Amino acid sequence: MGIVEVNFNTKHLTIGDPLPPWNGKLRVYNMRLCPFAQRTILALNAKQLDYEVINIDLTDKPEWLTSKSAFGKVPALEIEEGVCIYESLVTVEYLEDAFPQRPLFPQDPVKKAFDKIIVEASGPILTLYFKVMRFPDTINDETISAYAKALAFIQDQLRDRGTTFLDGSEPGYADYMLWPWFERIRKLDDEAVKIDPSKFSLLLEYIENMAKDPAVSVYLLPDRILEIFHRDYKTGTFKVQSIED
Amino acid sequence: MGIVEVNFNTKHLTIGDPLPPWNGKLRVYNMRLCPFAQRTILALNAKQLDYEVINIDLTDKPEWLTSKSAFGKVPALEIEEGVCIYESLVTVEYLEDAFPQRPLFPQDPVKKAFDKIIVEASGPILTLYFKVMRFPDTINDETISAYAKALAFIQDQLRDRGTTFLDGSEPGYADYMLWPWFERIRKLDDEAVKIDPSKFSLLLEYIENMAKDPAVSVYLLPDRILEIFHRDYKTGTFKVQSIED
Numbered sequence: 001m002g003i004v005e006v007n008f009n010t011k012h013l014t015i016g017d018p019l020p021p022w023n024g025k026l027r028v029y030n031m032r033l034c035p036f037a038q039r040t041i042l043a044l045n046a047k048q049l050d051y052e053v054i055n056i057d058l059t060d061k062p063e064w065l066t067s068k069s070a071f072g073k074v075p076a077l078e079i080e081e082g083v084c085i086y087e088s089l090v091t092v093e094y095l096e097d098a099f100p101q102r103p104l105f106p107q108d109p110v111k112k113a114f115d116k117i118i119v120e121a122s123g124p125i126l127t128l129y130f131k132v133m134r135f136p137d138t139i140n141d142e143t144i145s146a147y148a149k150a151l152a153f154i155q156d157q158l159r160d161r162g163t164t165f166l167d168g169s170e171p172g173y174a175d176y177m178l179w180p181w182f183e184r185i186r187k188l189d190d191e192a193v194k195i196d197p198s199k200f201s202l203l204l205e206y207i208e209n210m211a212k213d214p215a216v217s218v219y220l221l222p223d224r225i226l227e228i229f230h231r232d233y234k235t236g237t238f239k240v241q242s243i244e245d
Numbered sequence: 246m247g248i249v250e251v252n253f254n255t256k257h258l259t260i261g262d263p264l265p266p267w268n269g270k271l272r273v274y275n276m277r278l279c280p281f282a283q284r285t286i287l288a289l290n291a292k293q294l295d296y297e298v299i300n301i302d303l304t305d306k307p308e309w310l311t312s313k314s315a316f317g318k319v320p321a322l323e324i325e326e327g328v329c330i331y332e333s334l335v336t337v338e339y340l341e342d343a344f345p346q347r348p349l350f351p352q353d354p355v356k357k358a359f360d361k362i363i364v365e366a367s368g369p370i371l372t373l374y375f376k377v378m379r380f381p382d383t384i385n386d387e388t389i390s391a392y393a394k395a396l397a398f399i400q401d402q403l404r405d406r407g408t409t410f411l412d413g414s415e416p417g418y419a420d421y422m423l424w425p426w427f428e429r430i431r432k433l434d435d436e437a438v439k440i441d442p443s444k445f446s447l448l449l450e451y452i453e454n455m456a457k458d459p460a461v462s463v464y465l466l467p468d469r470i471l472e473i474f475h476r477d478y479k480t481g482t483f484k485v486q487s488i489e490d
Contacts, residue, residue, distance in 0.1 A: 070398060085358045087365050097354035109342035113330045120332050153315060
């Protein structure tokens, strides 16, 4: 067994595009660069499930998207025709309930709760990433210090747990739910998000270990695509078609 | 068996106040008016667990609060001396794992996922409540329409499920997690949050049924306290001491 091969790089469907016919597989409504939808994909990969990716152009959404997610967002996980679950963490927790193989949560309820707290604590990482990308003028001492505090919280958890990954010798819920931020920050050439190796050597080593995990590496964004995204998103000109082959 | 009698109305501890000695009971660090901490209390009540409430003055927090919640917030649930879980939904999901009696989640993983989606969908209710209280000038058509959409989403779920409460003949996770918003809006005299009976009769009936549930009613805020809060919070002058007997 291993990770099932899935085509992630399908065309991003847009206004007027028909809904692809249901083919019986688990289906993720996705956007190739969406860090939230990535969480669903990482859980599916870790559990070695077979699934289909339907990419969505979030700028010009197909009319039928709201029938898949009441919020009109990705990810939405279609589990049987017309039955969809959405919100990234909810989709992952659903997969954990419905497909107990290769559990992502620790068994101990306290550790499980702390996995969720770690994800909550990572909020300022996303905030700073988003501000660097879109609103650099709003970055202040508070944003920067909240970011450093979040990194320290995660590194402390890693040190206390004493394992390669937060969830043990293999990554689990906390690891996969955080990964989308680390994948992006790792490649963003900006002083504000730079992780100081003198303070965060354990965290930096962890991030590189995560990049090598099979569930992660198979979905890593190619450097070329992240570069285009980081360049164009900053100026509000990013079009998803620019990353399609 | 029934709901264990707990003293909710203890003094709100403030800077300089010592940490009360551990007495072996589950302990909630709380604030009497905090809608998030209320979620933890509702779950404890529903499960008929014995616990102790330590109220916190959030304006002048005791120094030791950050040793109970890394975020310095309430709720924090102390399950053994020095072991705390925080973030409202995480505490409730922990209680569900650790005390499976009187389950709050539906058994079916899809319904369980939808309970979480409903809670997510209620976000605009909190947003509007908060704006009415603190930033009425920022209320616009979008805020109002998101609020109406959230109410409709919840009412639709109630109608589809066809039960008295979202989670059946007794309230469950979705019901209790939403309740703090409804309790406050129900008593807030402001046109913006008024729930239109011509559109939302089922929802309004549901809200009144919820108010009568024993886990809810034992912790209902007295009208007098909500009035003081709504009056003083609007002008930024609310002091938690004003609601203490």
